[in-house]
Amino acid sequence: MSAENELLLIMERISDLTATDAEIAQFNAWCDGFKAQEIQVENFDAVSERVLLQVHRRINKKPNVFLPLYMKLGAAVAVAVFIFSVWFFSSRVKSIEEIRYAADIAPGRTGATLTLGSGKKVNIGLATAGDLAMESGVKISKNASGDIIYTIMPDNKVTADAVNTLETSRGQQTQVQLPDGSRIFLNAASSLTYPASFANKKERRISLSGEGYFEIAKDKAHPFIVDTRGQELKVLGTHFNINAYSTEAVSKTTLLEGSIVVSTATSQQILTPGTxxxxxxxxxxxKQVDTELAIAWKNNLFLFDNEELGTIMRQVERWYDVEVIFVDGISKERFGGGVSRFDSVSKLLKSLQATGKVQFQIKGRKIYVTK
Incomplete structure (x- = not known):
């Protein structure tokens, strides 16, 4: 392909916001060369006419009626107009990344909805720090960090009837400390159902939908059981992560400390740390895994190692509360790397786009993905 045709092709892609970072860098390098008169283009009059036409069409959105006059003024003026037009266009090009991500999206935040046994709903994000409710002899409060704390009150008779549900929407995460001292971190678009108190119960049974990280207080006399997506996890005291979103093809249980017995209707497995x-x-x-990848979300990170783009973008949907649209179909490309979950979505997208394998464009709360 000739230099002039390649230049016009890149200008076309830049105008349509489909140019790669490499193409933008190449165009800007060409512009610097033209201005320094270090780059020569064959058939300059013809080339400059074509480039000028493209420039005026793209910038003004219509053909410029004065274009033929430029060309009648001779090669010297044509060169000057050409260089000015390329410079003018390149000044727009340098801000393409800002245009492409002009509608940036802020990250998620701490928040959840707590539904008490009475049916009362509490918006955790809006509630001020302090006591939230008293139920079944248990005080429910919120600390300064936004964590939910369940405390058995010594002067109250504890009952075990009330069932609470803690739900996060897309763009929310939270954590809760149960009356037995167990701590649970709840990821976006997830829910946890549990009794307000484990008093007078032989086992500590809860249910999870979505993703949660568990730090279970040891109590050999009262096993901790998690029901989730067709399986049951039985533990005495351990640290583990469960990813059981209905939108994922599989559920994953990752053990960091202790041991777990995972049972389904037809089989059973015992996990050891690091599996x-x-x-x-x-x-x-x-299988053996790097457990840091499984709990990256809990540590406020997006962390990937040879992860499929579809899986990554589903995480983006849940945390940033957006809709992801694959224009060319879901890519099977795999990516590695990481950014903070506190960053706006554009930082994550730019890190993926820097690989040259994929392109993104944000429109409102929709992210368009192209190859």
């Missing part, structure tokens, strides 16, 4: 159980609905698979 992950994958449940696809019909079989269980256990």
């Amino acid at each position: 992950e159980l994958i449940n696809n609905g019909s079989s269980l698979q256990v």
